[in-house]
Amino acid sequence: MPGEFSVTFWGVRGSIACAGADYQRYGGNTSCLEVRCGGNVLVFDGGTGLRPLGEKLKAEGKLEIDLFLTHSHLDHIVGIPFFKPLYDKANHIRFWAGHLLPDQRLRDAICAMMVPPLFPVPIEIFPSRTIFNDFAAGETLRLHPGVELKTTHLNHPNGATGYRIEYDGKSICYITDTEHTGHGLDENILTLVRGADIFIYDSSYTDEEYPKYAGWGHSTWREGVKLADAAGAKTFVAFHHDPSHRDVFMDGVAEALAAARPGSLVAREGMTLTP
Numbered sequence: 179m180p181g182e183f184s185v186t187f188w189g190v191r192g193s194i195a196c197a198g199a200d201y202q203r204y205g206g207n208t209s210c211l212e213v214r215c216g217g218n219v220l221v222f223d224g225g226t227g228l229r230p231l232g233e234k235l236k237a238e239g240k241l242e243i244d245l246f247l248t249h250s251h252l253d254h255i256v257g258i259p260f261f262k263p264l265y266d267k268a269n270h271i272r273f274w275a276g277h278l279l280p281d282q283r284l285r286d287a288i289c290a291m292m293v294p295p296l297f298p299v300p301i302e303i304f305p306s307r308t309i310f311n312d313f314a315a316g317e318t319l320r321l322h323p324g325v326e327l328k329t330t331h332l333n334h335p336n337g338a339t340g341y342r343i344e345y346d347g348k349s350i351c352y353i354t355d356t357e358h359t360g361h362g363l364d365e366n367i368l369t370l371v372r373g374a375d376i377f378i379y380d381s382s383y384t385d386e387e388y389p390k391y392a393g394w395g396h397s398t399w400r401e402g403v404k405l406a407d408a409a410g411a412k413t414f415v416a417f418h419h420d421p422s423h424r425d426v427f428m429d430g431v432a433e434a435l436a437a438a439r440p441g442s443l444v445a446r447e448g449m450t451l452t453p
Contacts (some may be wrong), residue, residue, distance in 0.1 A: 186213055186214075187446060188231040189205070190419055203425040204446050208257070209223040209253065219235070221243055222369055224398065225256060241269040244274060247275045255291060259299075266305070269306040270307045270337075272311070285301070293307050325345050330369070341353075350376045350379075356395070357393075372410060373410050400438070415443045416435055417445045
């Protein structure tokens with residue numbers, strides 16, 4: 179029988195983690211999502227939010243986890259060495275990335291971060307059964323009975339991958355670190371998110387801010403709303419908040435977003451959504 183299908187936000191920030199009183203309502207950890215599909219644990223991105231997620235998961239006993247990366251920029255992988263399940267030999271952790279082939283491999287990218295003088299211990303410190311899988315964005319992944327992941331290429335420096343997780347007739351789409359082109363809506367994204375129940379999208383900037391950051395590989399919540407409307411997506415979620423956007427600023431974004439597309443949300447750490 180189908181079971182739980184949900185997404186929990188453990189890190190919603192982009193670029194660099196932010197601490198302090200100005201980041202309490204929305205959170206300061208960088209990108210990390212926990213998706214539950216029945217008894218299956220899927221994690222998306224390994225930003226600093228991966229550390230508190232690991233603290234929670236370690237209490238569940240023996241774990242089998244699939245960890246998918248949108249890409250391998252530092253803010254999306256820096257939490258990996260601090261993910262507690264990797265330090266338990268009873269656990270099985272599978273890493274996945276769709277943006278590196280044919281020239282690079284995921285394991286090599288993680289190893290390049292965990293090397294002196296950047297990090298004091300190598301990847302071999304993990305006693306868990308750890309496997310690194312590379313695929314090409316655009317492929318469909320079927321990892322567990324009833325769980326299907328469709329993927330697409332995103333417009334980001336060094337490449338990135340968008341995901342659509344389908345389970346029990348419902349769907350959650352995770353599309354972050356992508357830039358709109360100014361030449362119409364991205365057809366790759368439109369195809370992937372069509373009819374999605376939950377659509378999480380890179381909303382790093384406002385439309386007013388965006389011209390200063392053109393070419394950096396990020397988008398705006400208004401562009402996300404256009405995609406959601408065109409694709410017939412249900413709940414739209416603004417994600418990957420810029421570190422300069424403190425709680426007061428994000429309150430304004432949330433208000434404007436709700437007015438533009440009622441029912442839309444701004445991602446907050448600790449928030450759980452069910453399609």
